[in-house]
Amino acid sequence: MILAVASGKGGTGKTSISVNLARVLDAPIQLLDCDVEEPNAHLFLTAAPSSEEEITIGVPKIDAERCNACNKCVEFCQFNALASVGKAPMLFPELCHGCGGCMLVCPNNAIREERYRIGSVTTRQAGLITLKSGCLDVGVSLASTLVHAVKERRNPSTTAILDAPPGTACPAVATLRGADFAVLVTEPTPFGLNDLKLAVDTVRELKLAFGVVINRAGIGDDRVRHYCEAEGIPLLLELPDDRRIAEAYSRGELIVDALPEYRSHFERLWQAIDNESTKQRGMPYRAGVAR
Amino acid sequence: MTAALDPSFGRAKNFIVYDLQTQDFTLISNTQNLNAAQGAGIQAAQTIAKAGAAALITGHCGPKAFRVLEAAGVKVYNTDVPTIAEALARYKAGELTEANAANVEGHWV
Ligand code: SF4
């Protein structure tokens, strides 16, 4: 079962919710950090990296001897990754999507494939949590490709929580697509509401079962709550604005470890996800039992 | 010629190709590039190389466009003068210095 945790913007506490949710589950669980441009779930968990896998795509390597500078490959590439410079074309691997098309159109068989690193997936074990973090190399624009690489490394036999990149652009959609349930994290402010609406549009488009978590409840107004009521969107949890939570956060501690009284909040969140999943999809979500 | 010089290269609207011998100039449009999500500079650099220019005068040129121009043997000069006529006058007077690296970072870094 796949649970995606997303938010319309950054800084809503999405990762904190994901990690705490993983922690209170009394069963092996996977946490996939799909925020590949800024992975940070590992900062909340004490675990040494157990393995790092390099993620590559196939980019063209042009044999200058065979190439007659016909530019068929340059014209073909939709991503402007090849440039004609009067002789064998020049490649910008950081723009290449690895589609392989240029190799097919080359009439002189001058292109072969070469591996080009776009980032990595690091695996860590922290208690029952198996964390896999995707990390995109600086300057590479293929965030969605790396998100897919992280998702492909999911073990289908246990529950997985996917920490989505903030926003509603391609990498966030790539994370959400195929999830069984989406948790949208927001703050009760006008900005929070605005970004929540965008996130709701996205999950509705993807036809996902979903619900909302309000983080730092009490800092703003009631508009997010009213919006959810009006739209028939289930409010799964309201986490109060508590200075001690912010303090624990700044020390890199989990809420449920630093403040055990909050354990029940996250257990209720699992329960709410379970209930909503049953209601919206006709089947319960949970794989393990929260206690 | 009195038109303003666009400070950015890849997303400039047009390029003027000026022939120093005949003093003729032609306008090349760069409009197909204005909305390119990525690689606008690379495309623009190829347009310049294809036009047969030996030198490019521009406000800012990113690293990728610079690599293409360098490979194609086009020299790059940066200037912040407001008009094309003035940029040209300075070039002719030998007052512009050749850039040996891109002077702005790419956008996706
Ligand atoms: S593999 Fe595809 S994206 Fe990469 S250079 Fe070739 S055509 Fe362009």
Ligand code: SF4
């Ligand atoms: S299609 Fe092949 S021969 Fe033509 S420019 Fe590209 S690499 Fe060279």
